[in-house]
Amino acid sequence: MAQPDTFSYGPHELQKVHVYRAQEGGQGALWVIYIHGGAYRDKDILADSFSKTYEILNKHPMIHNNVAAFASIDYRLSPHPNSPQDPVKTPKSRLRNAMHPDHLNDVQAALKVLQEKYAFQDQYVLVGHSVGATMSFQAVMNKVQGADPTSIASPKPRAVVGVCGIYDLRLIRNDFKEIQIYDEFLKGALGPDEELWDRISPGKVADSDGVASGWQNGQLAVLANSTGDLVVNKHQADVMVKILEQWKSLVEGRDVVELYDLREGHDDVWQKGEELANVIITTIKRLARNKDIAC
């Protein structure tokens, strides 16, 4: 397995970013930056969950020609009832007690450190899985309620890819009302104020705070969903695509790609890596094809 370089962007053990250089002699300029899911709280789904996908991608000639490096972001997590910690005995740097906006502020801080180190500007693709997809599209909103406005990603990415993503937080809870974990993980990470959930849902905010007005340099949005995903349903992509159609209609040359033919289970998409890698390859091909259309 490839060993990434790891950089800290804060004192917590989860405030780290992993960087994997593309193959020796790679000629690309693009960065691919991954935000993992895990319901904001799963201590077993972290930045290294991108490793398998990286291994697959790194053998692909398309990557050699277009990608400079990959990064995968860890961010502080919220408590999980199945892995309790003693708040007195656990050092602060290991405590999983993050609440919105901590997760998103961490992602923004990681992007900032990457920019300071590598200065790739807007030559990057932000890829998120599940709640990582929520944060990927939050990163291109104009304003996310509660989040630090000075920390909003600058510059924003050229392309955003949401894989098995959650874009309307209240809707997913309501769609799975009988299953307690949805309400539990959302309240555990975001608090009980459901109006706040609405104001931070990238598939719900249609006013000037949202993705349509906020993502001015964007060229390509990709939504990927799997028929084998039993925990995130297609309603989520349906709401997000409406916002993205609005975004697309504002500037000529913007592109929205819907890939709804994945087959793997929610976590197998990244765990096996094949389908996540394919989605990223499709994205990079599209970007290369659309290169002549200015940003």
Ligand SMILES: N[C@@H](CC(=O)c1ccccc1NC=O)C(=O)O
């Ligand atoms: N493994 C997670 C569950 C999880 O990841 C999840 C469950 C339902 C819907 C979305 C999920 N993850 C999104 O990031 C947990 O232990 O809570």
